[in-house]
Amino acid sequence: MAAEPHGIAFVHHDWELACDNTRTCRAAGYHPQPNDEDDGDSDTDTLEKALPVSVLLTRKAGPHQPVVGELHIGHYGEETTESFPGKRSLTLLIDTRPVGQVTLARGHWIASLAPGQTAALLAALPGHGNIQWTDGKRTWKLSNKGAAAVMLKMDEFQGRLDTPGALLAKGTRDERDVLPAVPAPVVVAPGVPADADRVRLSTPDLAALRQALAASSGDECSALADPAGGHSIHMRRLSRTRLLASTTCWAGASDVAEAYWTTSAMPPFAATLVTTNGRAYLQGKIDASRWAGGFDCMDIDEWTWDGKRFVQTRKGTTGMCRGIDMGGAWSLPVIVTDVRPAPVRP
Structure with a gap:
């Protein structure tokens, strides 16, 4: 990767990773699927009724780069947006603990996550935390199945393994050793x-x-x-x-x-x-x-x-x-x- 980096794509269960040739990485996770095995969630009815949702975690290459989080509420094939309120506030729950809100305006289905919410997500994803967004009537659940493998692969591609800024494999290696960003050709x-x-x-x-x-x-x-x-x-x-x-x-x-x-x-x-x-x-x-x-x-x-x-x-x-x-x-x-x-x- 030291000369001309090539992008990679990696998929594991409900999570996927795409890192491009500038060394920017994007990890996307989705709602759980009814046919997931070894999910730890035996409530098949809940899985079958899971509302579509996705989260995108983007991180540029280089030392001390933050992870930016975005939420996308699924609405493909749904009824017209006029039936929804002008604004909808969703509360992020991690193991039933509220971690702030995101607001979606009518006709807009993507919202940025606050840095604190992104940090809470990153801490919960590698384990078996229950991650949800709710408006009080409907609940969107995010699967963490496959997230740990994707986070580790992102650390590896960006040269962050064993550094304080690694997502998963943290260590004491100098942050200056992290691979730098590369300009787009x-x-x-x-x-x-x-x-x-x-x-x-x-x-x-x-x-x-x-x-x-x-x-x-x-x-x-x-x-x-x-x-x-x-x-x-x-x-x-x-x-x-x-x-x-x-x-x-x-x-x-x-x-x-x-x-x-x-x-x-x-x-x-x-x-x-x-x-x-x-x-x-x-x-x-x-x-x-x-x-x-x-x-x-x-x-x-x-x-x-x-x-x-x-x-x-x-x-x-x-x-x-x-x-x-x-x-x-x-x-x-x-x-x-x-x-x-x-x-x-x-």
Whole structure:
């Protein structure tokens, strides 16, 4: 991790961790599931009725960095917000002991936790503490199953093991030994020709292109193996010497995936595969993000043209598919970048 850190993703029971390439870590926990085993809670009816809720714990890299906590009350598929009061106050209870309140305005389902509440959560999560939020009528319970493993993994990734600031494995090692934050890589994105500027090839050149694409993708895109029944290949210009080729790689009942390659502008079209799971291309960016389950979580993938190649500029998820929110509960990246337009030449 000392040179170029790579992000990690880790899931254990009801908790997950995503640490990105700047060494910022985000841990998300959720309500307990009815099929949890060895939960210590034998009240199956309570588990089946658990209201969806999630907590996000974010910590930047470097010595003496605090943990920032946020609460997200699940409301995916719920009735319109007009039926709720203008403001709703929720009391945090840890083993029935009140630890302050959070306030949610109508139509807003995410609230920041006070530093004292976050500290109380961090102390309760590794054990078997009963963590709840209640408005007096409804109660949202947070599972701590898997939290200890996620907290330990976060300490390990950020180099905090055996330091006073570790979440779990505290010790006396100097806090200055904690790994520092790393700036997000800068990707300079030059302008590309308009998407309408399609490149048209002769029949012999198209056959050579299809052969080059098939050779570079192997078995990853079987549609290329059938020239007669395969999908059309679309060509766009990226620069004077490089082209972008794409074709439908697979199609399901409700989803389609496009394969994308960069190629030389002339035969024999030396091809480099970018992805076989693409969803859309627009102005130098390939989006391969798609729903992971239903419409309450997504996998995020994006590549940006830097003038020579496509660089992955975003990768992550929106969290577990737990019915928290349309599109997911949080942003949990493992790759972040600083994409900047190329300077305009005078």
